[in-house]
Amino acid sequence: MSEFNNLNFEKFKSKNKQNLPNLPKMPDLSGKKFFLGLLLVFVILFAYSGFYTIDPDEVGVVLRLGKYQETTEPGLHFKLPLGIDKVIKVKTTRVHKLEFGFRTVSAGVVSKFAKSGYRGESLMLTGDLNIADVQWIVQYQIKNPYNYLFHIRDVEKTIRNLSEAVMCELVGDRSVDEVIGMDRQKIAIDAKEKLQKNLDEYGAGVKINIVKLQNVNPPEPVQAAFNEVNSAKQEQEKIVNQAWQDYNKVIPEAKGKAKQLLEQAQGYAINKTNRAKGDADRFDQIYAKYRSAKTVTRTRMYIEAMQEALPNVEKIYVVDESQNSILPLLDLNKKGAK
Secondary structure, three states: HHHHHHHHHHHHHOOOOOOOOOOOOOOOOOOOOHHHHHHHHHHHHHHHHEEEEEEEOOEEEEOOEEEEEEEOOEEEOEEEEOOOOOEEEEEEEOEEEEEEEEEEOOOOOEEEEEEOHHHHEEEEEEEOOOOOEEEEEEEEOOHHHHHHOOOOOOOHHHHHHHHHHHHHHHHHHHOHHHHHOHHHHHHHHHHHHHHHHHHHHHHHOOEEEEEEEEEEOHHHHHHHHHHHHHHHHHHHHHHHHHHHHHHHHHHHHHHHHHHHHHHHHHHHHHHHHHHHHHHHHHHHHHHHHHHHHHHHHHHHHHHHHHHHHHHHHOOOOOOOOOOOOOOOOOOOOOOOOO
């Protein structure tokens, strides 16, 4: 049978030999050329799949046959090629934001937000059995890439669920007035701490940067009444603050003036007392000298009195003691005479 087939093939070949086209010859792949070509292909594949680059804002998590091997920093690195090592790049400096009760449609100078369909996230029951519409944002970063990738299946969903649970707990512990007004900042701070604590317990590998309350309002049917109450409270606080400002301005000023007058009076009293004591001591000293030498002391006192008085006298008249009258000697009509 095989001989018959070979015979037919030879007949077909000889009969159609002239009709067959001139086919190109196969290249000679034997020897060095084949080896060099194979080596070149291997080097290209090795370089293409072995080297990788990590950008400055990320790190690389290297898996070897599906098992965690290491975390690489930004730069050029090498991994085992041909699918042995796999690199997952994680953005560690990027800040991620989650919105609750609304979604940003377009960001810009005037941002546009969508609120319909998200009431289930924002409507919460307060401690005094009222309803508050609480909208907030959570910003976070990846601090542990390994935990972020392998400890929790869906980190973003986990953060959302925990954020809603924490916010419901904090709002439920306060009255609606506290939630809308005075405790907004404290709620945000407590929410950040509780959320970070829960995520650390789960090993989520993320860091909560900020929890910020965007809008906290009562439900729409009673929103107008709440706004009026808030306006009245703000006006009350404004008046009270103005009163305290006036009090802090007037009272310290009055106290300062009173203290100044008291110190001046005390200084005046001390001055007068000291002067009186000095005059009394001086008088005692003079009197003691006067008793021991009356004529000399009297003469010295007279001379000292004259030394103080005479410089202030414009004209001096020396009168003879034997004269009965001095009028003939004085020209009272002379210009300048006194």
